[in-house]
Amino acid sequence: MIGPTLRLAPLAVLLASCxxxxxxxxxxxxxxxxxxxxxxxxxxxxxxxxxxxxRIVAVAQRLDGVAPxxxxxxxxxxxxxxxxxxxxxxxxxxEDGAGESDIRQGVTLEVMGExxxxxxxxxxxxxxETERQADIxxxxxxxxxxxxxxxxxxxGIAPNVASFVGATTVRxxxxxxxxxxxxxxxxxxxxxxxxxxxxxxAMGVGSSLIYAPAFYAETPELIALAAASAQCGGMYxxxxxxxxxxxxxxxxxxxxxxxxxxxxxEIYHLKQAGKGNWSKLDAVIARVEAARASGVRIxxxxxxxxxxxxxxxxxxxxxxxxxxxxxxxxxxxxPAIRKRVLAEMxxxxxxxxxxxxQAGSAEKLILIGFKNEKxxxxxxxxxxxxxxxxxxxxxxxxxxxxxxxxxxxSTAYFLMDEAxxxxxxxxxxxxxxxxxxxxxxxxKFLKSxxxxxxxxxxxxxxxxxxxxxxRLTLPDAVRRLTSYPAANLGIKDRGLVQPGMMADLAIFDPxxxxxxxxxxxxxxxxxxxxxxxxxxxxxxxxxxMTTARPGRAVRGPGTGRCPPR
Numbered sequence: 001m002i003g004p005t006l007r008l009a010p011l012a013v014l015l016a017s018c019x020x021x022x023x024x025x026x027x028x029x030x031x032x033x034x035x036x037x038x039x040x041x042x043x044x045x046x047x048x049x050x051x052x053x054x055r056i057v058a059v060a061q062r063l064d065g066v067a068p069x070x071x072x073x074x075x076x077x078x079x080x081x082x083x084x085x086x087x088x089x090x091x092x093x094x095e096d097g098a099g100e101s102d103i104r105q106g107v108t109l110e111v112m113g114e115x116x117x118x119x120x121x122x123x124x125x126x127x128x129e130t131e132r133q134a135d136i137x138x139x140x141x142x143x144x145x146x147x148x149x150x151x152x153x154x155x156g157i158a159p160n161v162a163s164f165v166g167a168t169t170v171r172x173x174x175x176x177x178x179x180x181x182x183x184x185x186x187x188x189x190x191x192x193x194x195x196x197x198x199x200x201x202a203m204g205v206g207s208s209l210i211y212a213p214a215f216y217a218e219t220p221e222l223i224a225l226a227a228a229s230a231q232c233g234g235m236y237x238x239x240x241x242x243x244x245x246x247x248x249x250x251x252x253x254x255x256x257x258x259x260x261x262x263x264x265x266e267i268y269h270l271k272q273a274g275k276g277n278w279s280k281l282d283a284v285i286a287r288v289e290a291a292r293a294s295g296v297r298i299x300x301x302x303x304x305x306x307x308x309x310x311x312x313x314x315x316x317x318x319x320x321x322x323x324x325x326x327x328x329x330x331x332x333x334x335p336a337i338r339k340r341v342l343a344e345m346x347x348x349x350x351x352x353x354x355x356x357x358q359a360g361s362a363e364k365l366i367l368i369g370f371k372n373e374k375x376x377x378x379x380x381x382x383x384x385x386x387x388x389x390x391x392x393x394x395x396x397x398x399x400x401x402x403x404x405x406x407x408x409x410s411t412a413y414f415l416m417d418e419a420x421x422x423x424x425x426x427x428x429x430x431x432x433x434x435x436x437x438x439x440x441x442x443x444k445f446l447k448s449x450x451x452x453x454x455x456x457x458x459x460x461x462x463x464x465x466x467x468x469x470x471r472l473t474l475p476d477a478v479r480r481l482t483s484y485p486a487a488n489l490g491i492k493d494r495g496l497v498q499p500g501m502m503a504d505l506a507i508f509d510p511x512x513x514x515x516x517x518x519x520x521x522x523x524x525x526x527x528x529x530x531x532x533x534x535x536x537x538x539x540x541x542x543x544x545m546t547t548a549r550p551g552r553a554v555r556g557p558g559t560g561r562c563p564p565r
Contacts, residue, residue, distance in 0.1 A: 081108025146200025
């Protein structure tokens with residue numbers, strides 16, 4: 001298998017080293033009698049885990065030591081904490097540091113940065129970002145990505161956090177939001193912005209190419225940014241330019257970027273959008289595996305649902321969105337431009353990706369988040385329902401709502417085939433990400449709806465696809481939730497239940513873990529997770545959240561060694 005691996009000492013050596021200690025050592029916490037699914041993909045075994053401070057210090061069939069705190073894990077799986085490879089907890093953790101919807105699924109590391117990251121910002125960006133805030137409002141009193149990560153640590157958070165630097169954010173920082181190409185000097189400045197972010201701890205550079213202004217970035221620009229990341233040990237990770245009619249061409253572009261930049265690449269939320277594209281999964285797999293066989297490390301992640309969620313911007317051509325939301329709104333209010341947009345929304349897209357077209361019907365779009373209080377009563381309705389209520393076409397209704405709401409309007413699109421989702425979860429180079437915030441059904445979070453993946457993505461994998469459908473084994477699922485993404489990210493001290501590793505642990509009942517969230521009632525916690533430890537401290541204990549907020553920024557391999565040129 002291509003890709004980094006974490007070295008594992010033979011289990012017998014580890015057990016022997018932990019059982020022959022005399023006199024009996026003391027620990028801060030001992031987890032006793034659990035079925036240890038250690039993250040390596042190997043056979044589970046029954047044993048104890050000893051923790052001192054923030055690290056695992058012993059793993060044995062029976063630890064003779066003592067500790068002031070003990071967790072009885074009899075009948076439970078003891079696994080490394082899970083890694084959410086695509087998190088949008090950027091704002092939700094500012095509002096509420098608990099990250100409860102993910103903690104209750106065993107997530108201990110939120111990895112952010114799909115195209116947009118929380119830095120680098122200039123003053124114009126800060127002003128626009130502040131004006132565009134919706135339910136969650138906060139002062140932007142940082143400017144770099146590293147400063148944001150430090151702010152979260154200081155704020156107090158339950159999960160650990162990490163981030164890619166957003167290719168879109170870097171582009172806007174230098175070029176603004178228009179449809180322009182960088183000059184050589186501007187591209188060099190963008191590469192330096194990537195290096196600065198890598199020096200502060202970014203995991204690499206992330207893109208989201210169906211959206212304006214990311215859509216305007218051409219392949220050579222992306223290669224240049226990915227090369228700057230790769231020189232610092234980082235990864236390129238992408239919401240590819242197309243996931244539907246031109247899916248295969250988009251995969252080819254991602255592989256080209258990896259090959260020419262000299263670094264690895266990952267496909268964000270791999271999917272085949274639109275019924276006419278469901279048959280393309282075999283060809284995608286063939287391309288990825290051919291690249292891997294040639295020495296280019298290509299991986300992917302996914303969420304485990306047949307619907308995605310984004311905004312109504314994914315229903316309109318990128319040209320109308322140039323310059324940011326404010327310019328988009330102005331253009332939509334121009335009758336001649338509106339007429340052109342309506343025509344393009346109703347036709348098969350050429351040169352851009354329309355999720356509205358791929359969904360095939362306005363009945364397959366659910367409106368899940370509004371900024372304007374006057375529109376919030378429409379939350380949970382389909383675009384078709386609202387169109388009927390208003391007596392306007394679905395396309396006109398979408399345009400009107402974008403104008404009225406002051407935002408792109410959060411929307412779920414039903415696009416994928418369940419059979420393909422079930423096949424993808426078993427791919428050996430697949431990890432998992434929610435593509436959602438980490439929240440709780442309280443306070444400001446009740447002002448908008450969410451995709452159920454925010455509350456159920458990881459539990460759904462372990463319940464539906466592992467236990468119920470047996471699409472993959474529990475050890476393999478845990479490996480691809482833990483040590484596999486950790487190794488891909490270059491994280492050396494998380495992802496395994498092994499002495500010396502950080503004590504991020506998810507302790508759950510394999511017989512009962514399950515998602516409860518649905519599209520009708522998405523804000524429902526998963527069940528079956530009993531205890532979660534982050535850096536040695538319980539943040540979930542006996543199924544209840546604690547007040548501990550031990551989360552830290554997990555910084556990437558270029559930290560402190562990749563200054564701008």
